[in-house]
Amino acid sequence: MAEPRRVCVVGPGTRFLSGITYYTYSLIEALGEAGHQCSAVLIRNLVPERFYPGRARVGGALTDLRLPPDVPRVDGVDWYWGRSLARAIAFLRRERPQVLVLQWWTGAVLHTYLVLAVVARLYGARVVVEFHEAQDVGEARLPFVTRYTDLLGRSLLRLSAAQLVHSHFDRELVKDRYGVDESVTLVAHAGYDYLPSRPPLREAPADVINLLYFGVIRPFKGVEDLIAAVDLLGSDTRFWFTVVGETWEGWDLPNRLIAASKHRDRITFVNRYVTDAEAAGYFAGADVVVLPYHRSSSSGPLQIAMAAGLPVVATRVGGLVEATAHYPGVVLADPSSPESLADGVLKAAELVGRRFQGATTWSDTARSYTELFDGILR
Template sequence: MKARIMVVGSGWQFTSGISYYTCRLSNELAKEHAVAAVLMRRLVPRQVYPGRARVGVPVNSALDYAAGIPVYDGVDWHWGGSLLKALRFLREFRPQVVVFQWWTGAVLHSYNVLAAQARRLGARVVFEFHEVQDTGEVRVPLVRHYVRRGLPRLLRQCDGFVVHSEFDRKALHDAYRLPEVPTAVVPHGPYDHHRGVPRPARRSGAPIRLLYFGTIRPYKGLEDLVAAFEMLRSRRTRDFRLKVVGETWEQWDLPLEMIRRSPHADGVQVINRYVDDREVTAAFAQADIVVLPYRRSSSSGPLHIAMAHGLPTVVTAVGGLVEATRDYAGAVLVEPDDPVALAEGIVAATTLIGRTFADARSWDDTRQAMRSLLSGFGLVPGAPIAAPAGS
């Protein structure tokens, strides 16, 4: 029996990893249910957005909403007529379940109104968490307090939660007293839409190509990788090259300044912008090892792209990343905030070069988790109810 599900999340105007996830989730759920999507279009005033230069610039060519999914794009932070149209869209679709993607406090005021409307229409409200709160927002006291005061009111309207790891589930319970409703812990689905370009054959004695991919922010730890790279090059035992692909956020210029001053800068290529899908695919296809030196993280889109490509990946043992890589044989975990450990992890990963590893993650897990929640709501038969939060 098909359920009517509406997914609410990030659109393509302010493209981010959540934009891709919202689209992938909608497409995957549409394989079993009737699905519609409401997108958050303009998240904040453009001048305060870290990626302001690319707002509205098309970067996605590998992914789109499947035919048959009605999409409303979308709701602006200042509302105007955009919210009224979204409410009308919601009334016309008449969802039985609305799944909200949570990643930023910028959508809190809009989500409050949409969730209230959904409940008035008799729909169940499910919140899917990608992190408790954006790290940049946490550093702004006014924004941090706004979310900490406003989010619990919204969570009390929820009938279920989805998190990507036990780490996230505990973090949420530590931050908020969640209501006792079904909670599904389901791994992040694979980002296999960037696959397709075959990896070029390695020449004997060719340099080892390291890839850092993602925004450049304080918690991402790129400066640790730059320091580790200098150690590896100084040893002169292997020829390492580093490619950095990422957009600077929060004015975090330290890693790029370190590269500019480095005596090994000739071995580093920097693409300091948000790249389009073709460039993403090419970057991973050309890499020998992906290195993700996070100092904290709930989940990581670049990690899921790397695993979808089957690449050896050196990643720090923080947050939900330990669980995300648990069944991935190509992962080398190291301690965070430790360039020496990172360098040794890269050396260990060189023994894995040339192998393609199976990604243990599947969107089947996500669909099964949704079946479980829907069964608990009495909307589909045959799936066990998810365990209550905190059980």
């Protein structure tokens, strides 16, 4: 194989738990298994808690996710810095990584990333920025935050040797937003197989098709379209609907539609951020996963579903079409269309009971990263 590299990955820790936490930890483990010497700088307090949509569960015991014990780490750096940033700088000086990999999903980390990138460059490292979003959707609605992200984002990217995205869709977004050139590298998002084995967790009777929506409930997630599709499919008693997710940004329209639905007796609604064990149970109890997004760069619940081999109904938006291109268990529907979503559910019902292959593996991701490291360090 290629020469092992000293790699430091920077991303969120488990205190402000999110899908990017799982990606960061999974990437570090995959790179270590590929022979690289990995270290980690984790973001501990992402923002002041009062500004975080999921502030009620910050620091809660939601996951057993752990880094491999042999991975040196700083846990972690706080939004307001203090001594935490000094510890991270000292850590980089001691570890002297050849590559610093920054996980980008929110402008809240940009001031910290800019400092870490400058320090890493001073110690001879090359900087790689991996995009999960060009910018968080909620942040993009705030003019000051958008200008701030544009300014610091472009400064950070000028310090980077490479940028990674998960789809051609994101490549164009990043190029248009931040002015980067054709050097943006495409690395497909790997399937998530971190969930523990658990018995099915479902209220649905054994003889019906349990349709699962899993993930935070935000305006662009389209959960209200799924509830409208419930009404369209209401006379078909084969279906049960399970919605599991934490409400963000005050988007309670799906909550109100569920409460008012005449088919409420066939809807399970778990309106909170669940533990890993619960998530494993809900996916084990699902027959079809439904993701009715209005927009999306990538999707953690999609990657969980594909790793499990489940049938999926997803909308034709953003990077989802590319993410599912080689997955035979997907049915694509039109976004913002309950009618198309209901039709997709009927088609997916014919796939229930089968298990599918086609998710990208973490070995594939590590191989792509290794090729990138060889290129920028040659």
